[in-house]
Amino acid sequence: MSAPAFINTAFLLRRIRDLRCLTPRRTRVKTKWATSLPRYPATNMALQNFDATYSLQLGRLWPSVRCSLLSERKYGALINNFSDHQDVVSDLQDNGCLDFVSATQREAPISSVGPERGGGESEDTAGGGEPQESPGDTGEDPPLSLSPNIKCLVFPCGDITRFKPSRPDGHRLLGYYLLDAASVLPCLALDVQEGHSVLDLCAAPGGKTLALLQTQAIRFLSLNDSSVSRTSRLTRVLHAYVPKHLLAADRLRVTSLDGRHWAEFEGNTYDRVLVDVPCSTDRHSATEEDNNIFSKIRTGERRRLPQLQMDLLLAGIKAVRPGGEVVYSTCTFSQLQNQYVVQQALHLAGQEGIQLQVVSLQPLVRMLSGTFHFAPDLLLGEMVVPHLTANFGPIYMCKLRRLC
Ligand SMILES: C[S@@+](CC[C@H](N)C(=O)[O-])C[C@H]1O[C@@H](n2cnc3c(N)ncnc32)[C@H](O)[C@@H]1O
16 A cells, blocks of 8 residues: 655654654754754854854865864873972873973074064064064064973874873872973073063963972062963962972962953062963864853953953053063964953053063974974963974963063
8 A cells, every 4th residue: 555645754853853763862962952053163163263263264274284183182191290200201292102201302592583573673562553572772682481390291293192091109199290381481581590480360270370380490479360270270270299398488479360450559679570360272162062252142241351361461561560561372273362461451551651571482392393383473471372293382472571
């Protein structure tokens, strides 16, 4: 007997789909959950936004950068000098890891000449014109010394082996901290010297703080993060990696204040200030729905980011003493959150009589280009861009020296 004429193929397919016994358990979705799913996933919104802006900004690089952004990221193991780390380092080296910081010191001269771009001429930056990186009056940057105590091990280019979780030593201190290896670069750029006082204005959860502490050169370290829960996480990280006597109040202070108002509390004080601001966290936004700044309910927060970043950078600039240095960093490609924020902060600082010089990070780029891929031709600062063979970043950094 033939089927009634009104039963068409689509109808039959729908009936078959409705037979739950034919649907594998793992792919069944309760209707209630399905209706509460976001209509526009935040990751899609992020990628749409990135495609529109970064294809213009990064040009031909964008398709390969996008592909890397969506692929598994690569980590680095920041070695904890405060633990019994010798065996940890040898084990990692036996597995093929290399310390990219010390490899750099062996391969490249530490002193450096001024930047190749921007004509290599000295340039005032506080007036709000087109800022350029300054090699100083002599045409040469002062030597950039990478702290020999910061060790970060990575698997070689193209090797995507994962690190095992770190284990505590006899004193219950962990041997290494896993982080995007490019996150260490702003700390290297900060160039902390013996006896310096340092402010980490947005410090939690503490990867960069740990890198700064590894220098073992800091006289006083002030750690701040406006989020109370993240500050608690930072404190837990410190206890897991740093011996108690180094956490004493005369050496280290943790606060949970709004960094935008820091100058009202401590101005013209520090030798070095790290301003690692909240940003659109591009890799996270492109891959994770959870806590995604591109979700609809966070639209306002996302739009306010450049203003918040600029206020924080300005606060960092005011907190550093004349002659001291500030590093601004983000983990986004966005020009609006990187170069434009720095330009605007320079302009506003200039209006308040604070003169700044942009310090070239080209020497650092030259030293580390065997490990990281850098965006070419940025007007201000430097940026690590993800690459399938070295899937670190994005990390943007710009260094400023306060002249007066
Ligand atoms: C990119 S994360 C910092 C990451 C950290 N430097 C690290 O390496 O682990 C930015 C941090 O800024 C904090 N933050 C946001 N607004 C702030 C404000 N107004 N003042 C101080 N910190 C702020 C956030 O809570 C967040 O922890």
